[in-house]
Amino acid sequence: MESLYKIFQASFSSSCPISTHQCAIVIDGRALFETKPNQEIQTIREYAPQLLKENIRNLLITHERVDIVFDLIETKASQCFLKINDHSDTRNNYQLRGNDRIETLFRKFVHSNQIVLTTCIQNCWMEPELIQHLPPNRLLIVDGPDPTAIRLKKYHTPEPDYLLESYHAQLYTRILMHASGISIDECQSKVIIYTNNIDVILIAIALGFSISLQHLLIKSRYPRAQENCFIDVKSIIASLRQAAxxxxxxxxxxxxxxxxxxxxxxxxxxxxxxxxxxxxxxxxxxxxxxxxxxxxxxxxxxxxxxxxxxxxxxxxxxxxxxxxxxxxxxxxxxxxxxxxxxxxxxxxxxxxxxxxxxxxxxxxxxxxxxxxxxxxxxxxxxxxxxxxxxxxxxx
Structure with missing residues (x-):
């Protein structure tokens, strides 16, 4: 990321350089879990509406569509490597239910239970009571941990989005697939991806020219800093092509x-x-x-x-x-x-x-x-x- 910033500083900005009209957002689902439960939250069923009302609803007020992409249930493709430096903790294999309590050490709890926690939260979001928290005429798409994405809309029952069904083992490739899928939708001409994953940023640069969007931005963090920045992918591509x-x-x-x-x-x-x-x-x-x-x-x-x-x-x-x-x-x-x-x-x-x-x-x-x-x-x-x-x- 630092290398990109030094070479393409003009394509980085501290504030969003585009309007939110006809703009969709794609969120790396892991970033949602950086939001800790409020002090009064004790169960997963209470945590799910907190994320929906405090994180997602605000984005849907200003943007017409939000896609959240979570990790898939681990497949053979993602388990087949013996990594050089593998210090990961053993993941728990039990199921979680909405009324289960959230452990005090939240980050450790998420790390050990991310897939089953995602499944549980998605199931909560699909309940009619929680769907009504969404703003009208706005679309929320939740992808993962199953291969089929789910469309959620106020006053509508949840329905699968088969156009976004995928079996990618890697989260970063599925995020770009969503950006491409949005480009087919005539209602949106701009996409902002929320992620700190450098792979997403670089794949977006590699393929951005073939994704038919007016603007493709990535909201990430400045190198060696905690402040957010917006990376104009199309601008970087134009600079590269100008330099042959x-x-x-x-x-x-x-x-x-x-x-x-x-x-x-x-x-x-x-x-x-x-x-x-x-x-x-x-x-x-x-x-x-x-x-x-x-x-x-x-x-x-x-x-x-x-x-x-x-x-x-x-x-x-x-x-x-x-x-x-x-x-x-x-x-x-x-x-x-x-x-x-x-x-x-x-x-x-x-x-x-x-x-x-x-x-x-x-x-x-x-x-x-x-x-x-x-x-x-x-x-x-x-x-x-x-x-x-x-x-x-x-x-």
């Missing part, structure tokens, strides 16, 4: 820098990768094709060249293995270093596998407008079977 840069490159840079399911590149930060790319974007333009399965040789070569140029080293190298050997030769003579290997760039073979994993993640991201996409096979994307049945690990 494919917007998908921004997503590619982020994924290439690494995560728990693709692997990390030591000593190369996302910010360094962004800065190096934007100094001479034409030199690395072929990274835009990393989403192809399998990724073309020119694309992997461009990614490797970017990594070589990111390495702060006084020697010139054409290949990663050559750079690795030069750096090892110098640093092994430094007696103050206790671990030379961790300071070296990856071998060419290891980086090629990293690119396969990155390509898979990018492909899944840009397929988000498809309600039932088929992800590339794991065993052909830089992963191998783990010792635990049904699990995969980085090769």
């Amino acid at each position: 840069i494919d917007p998908i490159c921004v997503l590619t840079l982020h994924v290439l820098s690494g995560c728990d399911t693709t692997s990390f590149i030591g000593n190369i930060s996302t910010e360094k990768m962004f800065n190096c790319f934007f100094k001479d974007s034409h030199r690395y333009s072929n990274i835009k094709n990393l989403n192809c399965i399998p990724p073309p040789y020119k694309s992997i070569t461009a990614c490797a060249q970017l990594l070589i140029d990111c390495s702060s080293f006084g020697y010139t190298a054409e290949l990663l293995d050559e750079l690795r050997a030069l750096m090892a030769d110098v640093r092994i003579k430094d007696r103050a270093r206790t671990n030379v290997a961790s300071t070296l760039p990856p071998k060419t073979s290891a980086f090629n596998l990293h690119c396969l994993r990155a390509a898979r993640k990018i492909k899944i991201s840009i397929d988000c407008l498809d309600s039932n996409p088929t992800p590339p096979p794991l065993l052909q994307s830089g992963y191998e079977n783990a010792d635990i049945a049904g699990k995969f690990k980085i090769k």
